[in-house]
Amino acid sequence: MQESSSHHSRFTSRRRPEKTVTPSSSVKPALRTKAIPSQVEALPRLQKVLASAGLGSRRNCETLITTGRVEVDRRVITELGTRVDPHKQEVRIDGERLPDPKRVxxxxxxxxxxxxxxxxxxxxxxxxxxxxxxxxxxxxxxxxxxxxxxxxxxxxxxxxxxxxxxxxxxxxxxxxxxxxxxxxxxxxxxxxxxxxxxxxxxxxxxxxxxxxxxxxxxxxxxxxxxxxxxxxxxxxxxxxxxxxxxxxxxxxxxxxxxxxxxxxxxxxxxxxxxxxxxxxxxxxxxxxxxxxVVRRPRENRGATRPFTRETTSSGRTPTPRTGTGRSSQRRVSKKPGKASSWRKPRSTS
CATH class of the missing domain: 3.30.2350.10 (Pseudouridine synthase)
Structure with a gap:
């Protein structure tokens, strides 16, 4: 029994004392897995990303979002103001991946x-x-x-x-x-x-x-x-x-x-x-x-307005074209300057 106690004392004496770590500026914190709020706020809003891709005005793009036609990373987004990273996240419209065209x-x-x-x-x-x-x-x-x-x-x-x-x-x-x-x-x-x-x-x-x-x-x-x-x-x-x-x-x-x-x-x-x-x-x-602008009463509007209907040289009022004739299929000349009809005012002298 005495030999056992002496062996235990020798074992305990060899144990190294635990080190106490004091806070130091050189100790780096662990990397965060979630995005920093300031970084999220720097990302563009989803409607701006859609508008930049040529899908219409920002208001039209907001309609695309609220009607459930937009997906981000395979998840439907209907909330306006959602911020996305177009370089890291996948944005789809009606199931098709959003292209990233250069703005022109x-x-x-x-x-x-x-x-x-x-x-x-x-x-x-x-x-x-x-x-x-x-x-x-x-x-x-x-x-x-x-x-x-x-x-x-x-x-x-x-x-x-x-x-x-x-x-x-x-x-x-x-x-x-x-x-x-x-x-x-x-x-x-x-x-x-x-x-x-x-x-x-x-x-x-x-x-x-x-x-x-x-x-x-x-x-x-x-x-x-x-x-x-x-x-x-x-x-x-x-x-x-x-x-x-x-x-x-x-x-x-x-x-x-x-x-x-x-x-x-x-x-x-x-x-x-x-x-x-x-x-x-x-x-x-x-x-x-x-x-x-001083507006005239509704019952008097148009009373003094001049008659501006177009007439032909024979005095007849031209009928609207339906677009089915050969004139509606006239092609514009591709040569620069040939399609313009700009004229200077004619002098009567």
Missing amino acids: VYMLHKPVGVVTTNFDPSGRPRVFDLVPVDHRLFAIGRLDRMSEGLILLTNDGDLANHLAHPRYGVEKRYMVQVAGVPTPEILDRLRRGIDLAEGVAHARRVDLRSSHKLSSVLEMVLDEGKNREIRRMLAHLGHKVHQLKRVAVGSLSLGSLLPGQWRPLTWQEIESLRASSGPVDSKLAQRSSRPQ
Whole structure:
């Protein structure tokens, strides 16, 4: 028994004392498996990722999310504001994986006779047929078929919303050839606003550039994009539009680009377009400072408006075309400059 106790004492004496670890700045904490909140907040929202991929405006992309058509890592997402990492997470729309196209913006000089819609049942030439690229594009704003000039095509939904929405106030400049010579009172009416069916249409600036007895050329600057807005404003005042050409959008001008020609925008031009809109609050303040239009009573509206229906040389009112004849299948010339019909006012001297 004594030998056993002495052996136990020798064993216990050889045990090393336990070391006490004191906190030190050199000791590194274990890596966290979950994302840091600040890193999550730095990720883009899901609707922004969809808009950047060319799926439409941010509002349209929000509709895709709320209707359950979007999946992230095979899980349906219906909550707006969800942040994702498009480089590490898999995003699908209607079961198809979201492509990651490079953001592109093209400037096109739209010729007369070309439409800006994605699909035309009459088979008329479209602006997208003039820009043979592999990207899925959509137009920023519109120009009617008989107008020409600068139009932007892109797959960037955020930029499209930034340039097309009236609340951002991006200026568009037009050269307009009209019948007759508008008086200073007519120009003032254009600046104060014209009462159209969907609201009051304003021209931010109007200048008379040249005039003759039969026609004149106006330079008009607008920050809105109502359907055929300029033509309807001038028709309301008794001046038919012969030709209409958009020459600038924001800081971007058409320059020497001929009808049918196009080119990609540089990164500097795209950033300049974003900056040309300015703060939203200042734009709204400018609009609120404009003179209010005095509207006539409903029963008297249209009493003094001039009759502006188009007639042919024989005096007959032309019938609308159905788009089934050979004229609706007319192709626009691909040679630059051949599709434009812009004319200078004719002199009567």
